[in-house]
Amino acid sequence: MKNLDPISHVITANVHTVSIDQKLSTVRKMMAENQIHHVPVVNDRKLVGLISATDMLKLNIASAKTNTKLLDELIDQQYTIEQVMQKNLVTINIRDSMRKAAHILSNGLFHSLPVIDDDRNLIGIITSTDLIRYLAKSY
Template identity: 70%
Template sequence: MKQLDPISHVMTTSLKTVQIHQKLSEVRRIFIENQLHHVPVVHDRKLVGLISTTDMLRLNLAVSGTNSWSIDTMLDQQFTIEQVMQRNLVTIDIHSTVRKAAHLLSDGVFHSLPVVDKDNNLVGIITSTDLIRYLARLC
């Protein structure tokens, strides 16, 4: 039964991550250059937070007619990764199933689940889009 497949069949493992001390403009560049919507924040390999494009949009910067350099400067002067990131994350264990991931994502409150091992080391991420692609392959 496919719903009992391990999430390792669905999750993304080649992650772009940031550390708390990095600049928020670096997160913005990661979103743009990699067409991502979620960037985990780590300390060494330990998951400490997550920044989504929605978190960035909440900053409400007045960017009309502003170039990328100005946007990055405003971001870096007004905010830090630590201020913007989500801390109270719902995560999923590496040994969980696709079914459990689908159940956790199905309420629509969030669209990604960081995948961690028993020591809270980040090993991947699974998103709503990953699940949809997985289901599309089954049809």
Template identity: 40%
Template sequence: MRLMKKHESIQKVMTTSPITVQKGQKLSEVNAIFREHNIHHVPVLDHKKPVGMIAEADLLRLIYDAGNTDSRMQDTMIDQQHTISDVMTTELKTLNTSSTVRDAAELLSDSRYHSVIVLENGNIAGIVTTTDLIHYLCEQF
């Protein structure tokens, strides 16, 4: 068994160039991203600056409220009733590219959040999720 490195760079586990959305986009576009890319968190940007995060669970609550309709109708309903700004979490958890895997693990283990945005010079450089940390841990065995 390899020994886990205490100060391993966050860049070892982060997803670089994550899929993002602009805060003016439609929620149906976010829903399509979740369906097509099998991801669960999408950072929301205002130009290049991160301003929020949408989790798939947040969107699923809206779709559930839309009732038993086909996906096209659900998309239409959520677009008419809500915006990205209505749904996104604005209390972002962020780290810098100089942070460590341990920093990410501590931040995500001590909160209700399951993702952290990684910044470089104020712009998004990547994202780390609890799933990324689990994959990293599995590689250690």
């Protein structure tokens, strides 16, 4: 793997997103149906936050026996997307290298980086899994 390869080689460009005015249950459904762990929150195309599966688990309102309709009602009654999303995000620019992405993700504090352009428009997302898959293909 060339450590200066652009992250455009590995990002997920067609990212599932939500806006602040949507219901939090939308995020839960999106994660479950698409087997994803990170959902960027956008205003138009501008990145304003991110909700991870860990953020959803911290809500601590679900039990294994709760049906999803009841769970979604509880989530939407108690929380909004804005309350749950992470706002102070570490991001990476589309022109940055995989080396930079690997360096940031290697600290282990989080497992995804929203990829933005110079105007803070969301371009995609890169995860630690994306980097590992790229590395596996390279060897």
